[in-house]
Amino acid sequence: MELSRPELFDFHGVSMTHYFTDNWDNVQNFKARPDDILIATYPKAGTTWVSYILDLLHFGQTCPERQSSIPISDRVPFLEFFMQGYPSGPEALDALPTSPRLIKTHLPVQFVPKSFWEQNCKIVYVARNSKDNVVSFFHFDRMNKVQPKPGDWDSFLKRFMEGKMVFGSWYDHVCGWWEKKQTYSNLHYMFFEDLVEDTGRELARLCSFLGLSTPANEREKIRADVQFDVMKENKMTNCSTDPVLDFNISPFMRKGKVGDWKNHFTVAQNEQFDEDYKRKMKNTTLCFRTEL
Numbered sequence: 001m002e003l004s005r006p007e008l009f010d011f012h013g014v015s016m017t018h019y020f021t022d023n024w025d026n027v028q029n030f031k032a033r034p035d036d037i038l039i040a041t042y043p044k045a046g047t048t049w050v051s052y053i054l055d056l057l058h059f060g061q062t063c064p065e066r067q068s069s070i071p072i073s074d075r076v077p078f079l080e081f082f083m084q085g086y087p088s089g090p091e092a093l094d095a096l097p098t099s100p101r102l103i104k105t106h107l108p109v110q111f112v113p114k115s116f117w118e119q120n121c122k123i124v125y126v127a128r129n130s131k132d133n134v135v136s137f138f139h140f141d142r143m144n145k146v147q148p149k150p151g152d153w154d155s156f157l158k159r160f161m162e163g164k165m166v167f168g169s170w171y172d173h174v175c176g177w178w179e180k181k182q183t184y185s186n187l188h189y190m191f192f193e194d195l196v197e198d199t200g201r202e203l204a205r206l207c208s209f210l211g212l213s214t215p216a217n218e219r220e221k222i223r224a225d226v227q228f229d230v231m232k233e234n235k236m237t238n239c240s241t242d243p244v245l246d247f248n249i250s251p252f253m254r255k256g257k258v259g260d261w262k263n264h265f266t267v268a269q270n271e272q273f274d275e276d277y278k279r280k281m282k283n284t285t286l287c288f289r290t291e292l
């Protein structure tokens with residue numbers, strides 16, 4: 001199949017590409033079920049990591065064969081992604097034999113289909129500090145053949161600051177979801193940095209939010225299975241079966257670190273970024289750690 005790098009365009013005030021808007025009406029009319037669990041993130045914030053954790057928590061014991069034979073992207077379908085020749089997100093979700101359904105989305109909060117709110121679905125939002133997030137996004141856009149061309153690092157960073165990325169502005173995304181958390185109690189807002197710092201603690205918090213009584217020894221096994229090096233070697237979680245990714249350019253499981261931005265930002269870029277960040281984030285109580 002011919003894969004083409006798309007152009008970004010403005011879609012109701014958010015930069016998008018056609019891969020995420022072509023199936024818009026079906027996505028907006030998606031019928032969520034009360035036990036559906038939505039995993040929402042800005043791209044490159046740890047979506048795959050948390051998807052795998054949730055999958056193991058729900059199905060690690062009951063469906064062990066699923067772990068060795070079905071890529072995580074099929075176990076946790078991507079709601080809004082649409083590409084000819086592949087089932088759409090809603091089709092893949094309706095065909096899932098198991099429940100609860102785990103659903104991945106990168107939609108900013110205002111674009112989430114209304115049935116998720118009506119059904120009071122549990123939602124896990126994962127946020128990552130902007131500097132590591134933009135670095136990870138840059139390498140991802142280099143290797144992903146259905147993302148816009150990244151250009152060089154300096155221009156990519158400028159576009160990130162302008163919100164001209166697929167799924168729009170990081171600043172609006174993390175703040176929009178943070179605001180939602182103040183009024184929607186079924187939303188667990190978590191941070192990539194906390195997961196790196198203490199995966200076991202975050203697993204326990206997730207269990208409590210999801211109402212799971214996973215025993216400590218099972219949680220410990222999951223903690224070990226979701227470590228970066230283990231996931232990187234696991235063909236079902238390292239995205240190596242994904243046809244749109246070019247692993248000759250970069251691995252998907254690249255570094256998994258907090259603070260890798262220091263290897264990319266120049267001093268001048270860092271100063272400009274910090275100044276702009278202060279302005280954009282001045283009205284939120286949301287705080288990120290850029291190093292541990």
Ligand code: A3P
Pocket residue numbers: 041042043044045046047048049132135136137139196226227228229231252253254255256257260
């Ligand atoms: P890096 O590019 O910084 O390495 P997403 O799944 O949202 O696309 O996010 C991908 C990022 O999460 C990548 O970041 C990837 O390495 C990191 N990641 C995935 N699994 C991880 C794990 N088990 N531990 C630490 N980082 C992980």
